[in-house]
Amino acid sequence: MGVEEKFFPGLEGVVAAETSISFLDTKQGEIVIKGYDLIELSKAYRYLDIVHLLLEEALPNEEQKRAVEEKLKSEYDIPREVFDMLKLLPEKTHPMDGLRTGLSALAGYDSHLDNCSPQANKERAYKLLGKVPNIVANSYRVIQKAELVAPLPELSYSANFLYMITGKIPSAFEEAIFDRSLVLYSEHEMPNSTFTARVIASTLSDLYGALxxxxxxxxGNLHGGANEAVMHMLLEASSVEEFEQLLESKLANKERIMGFGHRVYMKKIDPRALMMKDALRQLCDAKGDDLLYQMCEAGEKIMECEKGIYPNLDYYAAPVYWMLGIPIPLYTPIFFSARTVGLCAHVIEQHKHNRLFRPRVNYIGQRRA
Ligand SMILES: CC(=O)SCCNC(=O)CCNC(=O)[C@H](O)C(C)(C)COP(=O)(O)OP(=O)(O)OC[C@H]1O[C@@H](n2cnc3c(N)ncnc32)[C@H](O)[C@@H]1OP(=O)(O)O
Ligand SMILES: O=C([O-])CC(=O)C(=O)O
Incomplete structure (x- = not known):
């Protein structure tokens, strides 16, 4: 037959890159980001600190943090024609498809597209971090024929993002919880999307194409799309008992339960999920309504007992976004916005030490004489 090598379906356990960006240290139970534990970072730092850490290799001092914020704010605007183009999309277009189209269109406005040097890509990364939240919030509005919401530069980066989504200026409490979700989603080693970006970058294609x-x-629902799928599943039930019955019947039908399981931590809880579970608790307490929290906990118990499988970040991010008043179709685009920085760091690293990705196959088809 063709090449006969050991084959690992889904590339499980295969090392695809050497990186100094992040590592899931399952033995120590740490998500290592540039040497720090992401969970500890999420308790003490904000999203813009993580942006600086991933793009500049160190946590920022106050002055550096202000400079990053100013840089991103100066990049909020999107060329009008990009929104004009998005207006042509059918109303049923998912915001992830609107985002994909809008992001791709930005390449044409970059006059140095062929320059893939680390410095040029870093500058592009800041531009994208400024623009992606605007595309996310407003492509959704444009496609739905609603009015655009202009960014408010007097708000913090995260508060403005949440404001552009909901149309309401968030409280400091809501802003802090949203910002923490962005930190937790910011970077996670080599998920499918990061691998995709690195594979594209390895042809020396540009950052816009990779992203x-x-x-x-x-x-896809097996990756970021799971956060939206979790919320739809939670809304199918209106009590803890109904949710338990729903999960039992899905399991009896051999369905996958969204928000559970993970290629790297299949038999352990995703440490990020615990942080979002705590955020959900706080939101439920503040709103005096803990139904979603109770349902989620009941779901966790069923999955542990029936399958020995635990929640991933998407399971608790979904109800947190619901409690923050965020429309469900924006959950995965928000995940992408937060991950933009991690993806940019990976593309920069790929271009720095590039070798084209080009694996082989074990051929199991016919040979003709
Ligand atoms: C932030 C993120 O992107 S995290 C991932 C978000 N995705 C989801 O939540 C979707 C639901 N989860 C899943 O489908 C999976 O756990 C994945 C895709 C995340 C990881 O899957 P893989 O590593 O490929 O494991 P695989 O699909 O081989 O599953 C192993 C076993 O666990 C079972 N399993 C895994 N996840 C689930 C689940 N969510 N519900 C029910 N069973 C599950 C599989 O059916 C399989 O059982 P079997 O061996 O009896 O056939
Ligand atoms: O690591 C993965 O495979 C998926 C994931 O949790 C993420 O991208 O945050």
Missing amino acids: TGAVASLK
């Missing part, structure tokens, strides 16, 4: 491919990867 556009990553949007398509992230949209």
Whole structure:
């Protein structure tokens, strides 16, 4: 037959890159980001600190943090024609497809597209971090024929993002919870979307192309699309008992339960999920309504007992976004916005030490005489 090598379906356990960006240290139970534990970072730092850490290799001082924020704010605007183009999309277009189209269109406005040097890509990364939240919030509005919401530069980066989504200026409490979700989603080693971006970058294709491919990867329900699927599942039930019955019947039908399981931590809880579970608790307490929290906990118990499988970040991010008043179709685009920084760091690293990705196959088809 063809090449006969050991084959690992889904590339499980295969090392695809050497990186100094992040590592899931399952033995120590740490998500290592540039040497720090992501969970500890999420308790003490904000999203813009993580942006600086991933793009500049160190946590920022106050002055550096202000400079990053100013840089991103100066990049909020999107060329009018990009929104004009998005207006042509059918109303049923999913915001991830709107985002994919809008992001891809930005390439044409970059006059140095062929320059893939680390410095040029870093500058592009800041531009994209400024623009992606605007595309996310407003492509949704444009496609639905609603009015655009202009960014408010007097708000913090995260508060403005949440404001553009909901149309309401968030409280400091809501902003802090949203910002924490962005930190937790910011970077996670080599998921399918990051691998996709690195594979595209390895041809020396540009950052926009690599990220556009990553949007398509992230949209799938086995990856980022799970956060939206979790919320739809939770809304199918209106009590803890109904949710338990729903899960039992899905399991009896051999369905996958969205928000559970993970290629790397299949038999352990995703440490990020615990942080979002705590955020859900806080939101439920503040709103005096803990139904979603109770349902989620009951779901966790059933999955542990029936399958020995635990929640991933998407399971608790979904009800948190619901409690923050975020429309469900924006959950995965928000995940992408937060991950933009991690993806950019990976593309920069790929271009720095590039070798084309080009694996082989074991041929199991016919040979003709
Ligand atoms: C932030 C993120 O992107 S995290 C991932 C978000 N995705 C989801 O939540 C979707 C639901 N989860 C899943 O489908 C899986 O757990 C994945 C895709 C994340 C990882 O899957 P893989 O590593 O490929 O494991 P695989 O699909 O081979 O599953 C192993 C076993 O666990 C079972 N399993 C895994 N996840 C689930 C689940 N969510 N519900 C029910 N059973 C599950 C599989 O049916 C399989 O059982 P079997 O051996 O009896 O056939
Ligand atoms: O690591 C993965 O495979 C998926 C994931 O949790 C993420 O991208 O945050």
